[in-house]
Amino acid sequence: MKNIQKLILILIIFCEAKMVLTRDLKDQISTATHKAKKETHALSKAVEKKIKQLKKKLEKAKYRYEKKLRRLIAKNVPQAECEKSKDLIILKKEIEKIQNELNSLR
Numbered sequence: 157m158k159n160i161q162k163l164i165l166i167l168i169i170f171c172e173a174k175m176v177l178t179r180d181l182k183d184q185i186s187t188a189t190h191k192a193k194k195e196t197h198a199l200s201k202a203v204e205k206k207i208k209q210l211k212k213k214l215e216k217a218k219y220r221y222e223k224k225l226r227r228l229i230a231k232n233v234p235q236a237e238c239e240k241s242k243d244l245i246i247l248k249k250e251i252e253k254i255q256n257e258l259n260s261l262r
Contacts, residue, residue: 203261206261207258207261207262210254210257210258210261211258213254214251214254214255214258217247217250217251217254218251220247221244221247221248221251224241224243224244224247225238225244228241228244
């Protein structure tokens with residue numbers, strides 16, 4: 157009979173310890189989940205901010221390209237020579253680079 161009482165006592169202690177461990181694990185999981193959500197939110201905000209900056213930069217680059225092109229056209233430079241202009245080529249590459257960066261973030 158004493159052996160059965162000891163077994164029951166050991167079983168009760170084991171069950172209580174298991175409940176405590178389970179509660180601790182649940183707390184750790186909820187804390188980790190909360191941290192992950194916060195970090196994800198912060199990352200998404202940072203990405204949104206970067207996209208906004210890149211869009212603005214792209215608009216400026218396109219404006220500079222169009223402005224340069226208009227100036228060349230105003231000087232009666234033929235279209236074929238306009239496209240060979242070093243400034244326009246550099247601006248075109250800059251625009252492509254920004255667009256690629258934007259696409260990689262989306």
